[in-house]
Amino acid sequence: MTEGMKQIFKNTTYLTDMQRSYCPGCTHGVIHRVLCEVLEEMNLMEKSVIVIPVGCSTLAVDYFEFDTVQAPHGRAPAVATGVKRAAPENFVMTYQGDGDLASIGTAEIVHAANRGENITTIFVNNGIYGMTGGQMAPTTLMGWKTETSPYGREASRDGNPIRVSEMLSQLNGPAYIARTSTDSPKNIIGTKKAIRKAFQAQLKGLGFSMVEILSNCPTNWGMSAVDSIKRIQDETMKYYPLGEYKVVEGI
Amino acid sequence: MEIELLAAGFGGQGVMVIGQFMAAASVKENKYALFYPSYGPAMRGGTANCTVVSSDEPIGSPIFTAHQNVMALNLPSFDKFESTVQPNGKLFINSSLIDKKSDRKDIECIYVPSNEMAIEAGSNLAANIVMLGVFLKLTQFAKKETMEQVIQEKFGRKGEKIVSINLKALDAGYNFV
Amino acid sequence: MSEKILMKGAEAIGEAAIKAGCRLFFGYPITPQNEAPAYMSKRMPEVNGTFLQAESEVSAINMLYGAAGAGHRVMTSSSSPGISLMMEGLSYIAGAQLPVVVVNVMRGGPGLGGIGPAQADYFQSTKGGGHGDFRIITLAPADLQEQVDIMYDAFDLADKYRNPVMVLTDGLLGQIMEAVEFKTELDPSSFKPPAWAVTGRKNRPKNLINSFDLDLDGLERHNHEIQAKYKTIQEKEVKFESFHAEDSEIVVVAYGTMGRICKTAIRKMREKENASVGLLRPITLWPFPEKKMLELAQKPSVKAFCTFELSAGQMVEDVRLYSKELKPVHFHGRTGGNVPSPEEVIEKIKSVQKEAR
Numbered sequence: 001m002t003e004g005m006k007q008i009f010k011n012t013t014y015l016t017d018m019q020r021s022y023c024p025g026c027t028h029g030v031i032h033r034v035l036c037e038v039l040e041e042m043n044l045m046e047k048s049v050i051v052i053p054v055g056c057s058t059l060a061v062d063y064f065e066f067d068t069v070q071a072p073h074g075r076a077p078a079v080a081t082g083v084k085r086a087a088p089e090n091f092v093m094t095y096q097g098d099g100d101l102a103s104i105g106t107a108e109i110v111h112a113a114n115r116g117e118n119i120t121t122i123f124v125n126n127g128i129y130g131m132t133g134g135q136m137a138p139t140t141l142m143g144w145k146t147e148t149s150p151y152g153r154e155a156s157r158d159g160n161p162i163r164v165s166e167m168l169s170q171l172n173g174p175a176y177i178a179r180t181s182t183d184s185p186k187n188i189i190g191t192k193k194a195i196r197k198a199f200q201a202q203l204k205g206l207g208f209s210m211v212e213i214l215s216n217c218p219t220n221w222g223m224s225a226v227d228s229i230k231r232i233q234d235e236t237m238k239y240y241p242l243g244e245y246k247v248v249e250g251i
Numbered sequence: 252m253e254i255e256l257l258a259a260g261f262g263g264q265g266v267m268v269i270g271q272f273m274a275a276a277s278v279k280e281n282k283y284a285l286f287y288p289s290y291g292p293a294m295r296g297g298t299a300n301c302t303v304v305s306s307d308e309p310i311g312s313p314i315f316t317a318h319q320n321v322m323a324l325n326l327p328s329f330d331k332f333e334s335t336v337q338p339n340g341k342l343f344i345n346s347s348l349i350d351k352k353s354d355r356k357d358i359e360c361i362y363v364p365s366n367e368m369a370i371e372a373g374s375n376l377a378a379n380i381v382m383l384g385v386f387l388k389l390t391q392f393a394k395k396e397t398m399e400q401v402i403q404e405k406f407g408r409k410g411e412k413i414v415s416i417n418l419k420a421l422d423a424g425y426n427f428v
Numbered sequence: 429m430s431e432k433i434l435m436k437g438a439e440a441i442g443e444a445a446i447k448a449g450c451r452l453f454f455g456y457p458i459t460p461q462n463e464a465p466a467y468m469s470k471r472m473p474e475v476n477g478t479f480l481q482a483e484s485e486v487s488a489i490n491m492l493y494g495a496a497g498a499g500h501r502v503m504t505s506s507s508s509p510g511i512s513l514m515m516e517g518l519s520y521i522a523g524a525q526l527p528v529v530v531v532n533v534m535r536g537g538p539g540l541g542g543i544g545p546a547q548a549d550y551f552q553s554t555k556g557g558g559h560g561d562f563r564i565i566t567l568a569p570a571d572l573q574e575q576v577d578i579m580y581d582a583f584d585l586a587d588k589y590r591n592p593v594m595v596l597t598d599g600l601l602g603q604i605m606e607a608v609e610f611k612t613e614l615d616p617s618s619f620k621p622p623a624w625a626v627t628g629r630k631n632r633p634k635n636l637i638n639s640f641d642l643d644l645d646g647l648e649r650h651n652h653e654i655q656a657k658y659k660t661i662q663e664k665e666v667k668f669e670s671f672h673a674e675d676s677e678i679v680v681v682a683y684g685t686m687g688r689i690c691k692t693a694i695r696k697m698r699e700k701e702n703a704s705v706g707l708l709r710p711i712t713l714w715p716f717p718e719k720k721m722l723e724l725a726q727k728p729s730v731k732a733f734c735t736f737e738l739s740a741g742q743m744v745e746d747v748r749l750y751s752k753e754l755k756p757v758h759f760h761g762r763t764g765g766n767v768p769s770p771e772e773v774i775e776k777i778k779s780v781q782k783e784a785r
């Protein structure tokens with residue numbers, strides 16, 4: 001670095017330098033970076049175990065420098081429970097998509113949260129199944145056309161989009177639940193703050209913590225990256241309000 | 252007679268369209284056809300390829316170690332598949348994007364500046380149809396009129412303009428050799 | 429009718445089911461069969477049918493359990509990891525003797541594995557798969573026309589025997605396009621709900637869909653009844669293709685995509701070098717063509733068997749079992765989603781020929 005210059009941006013060393021294979025404009029990459037920055041700031045490399053189930057982010061088995069477990073579709077909270085109960089000194093996270101967490105894995109996430117399992121879930125809500133090519137997710141908004149809702153999502157057939165943060169915050173087990181977004185630098189900073197609080201909850205042994213992050217899928221939404229960000233602001237954030245849904249004392 | 256082709260390029264170049272149109276034209280002429288797509292992580296901008304067979308007889312194995320015909324739309328595809336052309340087979344090269352020449356003496360190489368020709372016809376996006384035109388002329392797997400019908404049917408939804416650009420692109424390819 | 433249409437394998441499965449009178453599809457996304465549910469989500473509303481994306485495969489198979497119990501033709505489609513999750517439900521369905529059709533577009537495993545074609549679910553499908561003594565009628569097509577025809581058979585067999593039927597296909601047959609013909613179109617309004625279905629007790633005694641019995645002898649009687657049914661299926665429903673299997677020294681045994689590739693290899697060897705090689709291609713994997721295997725093994729002219737699979741060796745165990753190993757049984761398998769070419773097959777057959785001499 002040239003003398004007199006201050007380094008304001010540094011790549012996190014918690015990510016491998018493997019070429020990321022997410023689509024251009026996908027916010028999975030930003031979320032990885034923010035997550036790793038917080039881990040690095042809190043110096044958690046040697047304690048961290050992340051559990052990655054199935055979705056586009058399965059590719060992340062190669063992206064994190066710290067210990068990683070690949071889990072069956074939807075079962076990450078159960079696998080993480082096993083990791084944590086066997087070795088409570090581990091710092092344990094799950095990184096789940098909305099199909100994974102809110103559809104096939106509903107039982108696992110509800111019960112991990114309800115037990116107050118001392119783990120942290122990063123919940124990436126892009127309102128669609130990315131990996132499998134754009135099917136309807138439980139979080140898909142009304143009217144959205146997808147591969148399996150070709151005429152648009154309809155409540156009488158498909159039910160209404162699930163608000164997971166609101167639902168889980170009704171339970172006694174969770175210590176921290178927040179919803180953030182990736183649509184703007186401001187909200188990305190907000191995401192980072194929320195992740196830090198969630199991590200603190202785990203480090204203090206306060207119970208289950210989750211950050212739901214609103215994200216995009218330009219490929220399967222069938223739009224440019226720019227339009228997809230606008231869609232988060234115009235549609236997703238309206239149905240899924242940002243904010244902290246549960247903060248117990250002591251965080 | 253069995254005519255077989257492997258077409259390869261990056262996602263978005265329309266290699267799957269080449270394969271599907273070849274299969275569709277064959278079926279229209281009451282022939283047997285088989286189309287086998289193979290996506291890399293195509294959704295994430297990787298390469299894609301497909302194998303197509305058109306035949307008067309029922310088709311057997313969809314897996315080939317060496318190909319009668321290979322069509323390479325970009326450089327990685329050329330590098331990967333040049334060696335898989337059978338001796339006496341044909342290699343169709345999109346010379347707009349591939350500036351290499353093949354060293355092989357035992358095959359016939361056809362260099363087609365398909366992107367320039369497609370732009371001439373009205374759209375860069377029709378480069379795949381230019382290649383298809385060249386391939387159709389040299390292998391005669393179907394009649395040109397049949398392929399024109401396929402183009403009309405498949406692109407009809409997108410409007411007259413798209414249809415006419417693609418018909419022009421087919422013509423340009425067909426008359427290139 | 430009778431027009432040939434160019435279709436993708438997974439979509440042709442959907443259309444064939446509709447033509448066979450199925451109006452209920454429950455499923456969950458998984459590659460490489462996503463085109464099937466996507467197709468059904470478009471088509472079912474057009475024919476007044478129901479498409480529902482379940483929250484998981486566990487739920488999907490139980491939706492089948494309910495719909496079949498109500499007396500309707502019903503199906504799902506999935507791929508290996510999803511089928512594993514359905515095994516508990518399939519055990520209940522077999523126990524309660526209900527007709528359902530399940531399509532498994534097999535991919536490479538174990539675990540999450542990959543998305544390339546495989547045949548590594550042979551054990552799971554033909555040996556029961558879930559808990560308890562039960563069998564799934566397992567049908568394995570080798571090309572798209574046969575896949576379409578087998579869908580009709582699958583519904584008929586399921587109804588005839590009140591038993592789950594698995595159409596065991598693979599990622600290659602799910603993804604390729606070929607021209608197919610749909611031979612008939614059945615009108616579901618002409619079907620009458622079977623007498624045992626839960627349709628509401630009007631002018632009849634109560635119906636019960638159940639696999640539970642705490643009485644040891646009662647449960648044993650139930651098992652005897654099911655086993656007797658399986659015996660009938662084994663006697664009556666075996667299907668296979670023989671391509672010169674009876675008049676060859678080397679008999680190749682392969683099914684599905686692998687059978688198709690082997691046939692090309694064998695045809696080449698017969699044409700080029702007049703090789704004495706034939707093919708036995710089981711179309712029903714359960715019931716397995718046991719008698720045919722033994723008959724071939726007992727032929728003095730047959731010198732050896734060679735089994736090809738997209739697995740580390742599963743069907744080969746049945747080939748050994750039913751040939752009573754009267755002749756040597758060789759094996760060549762590929763895994764991970766790799767598919768051998770006819771040339772690779774020929775090379776293996778040649779080494780078997782050498783050894784047989």
Ligand SMILES: Cc1ncc(C[n+]2csc(CCOP(=O)(O)OP(=O)(O)O)c2C)c(N)n1
Binds near residue numbers: 513
């Ligand atoms: C038991 C089982 N069923 C289905 C699948 C197929 N599958 C892979 S990823 C996925 C869902 C991905 O969607 P999401 O969780 O929203 O994550 P995204 O890809 O959008 O990041 C599904 C259904 C599987 N791997 N295992």
Ligand code: SF4
Binds near residue numbers: 022056130
């Ligand atoms: S498919 Fe969607 S979620 Fe997956 S990497 Fe691409 S943009 Fe991201």
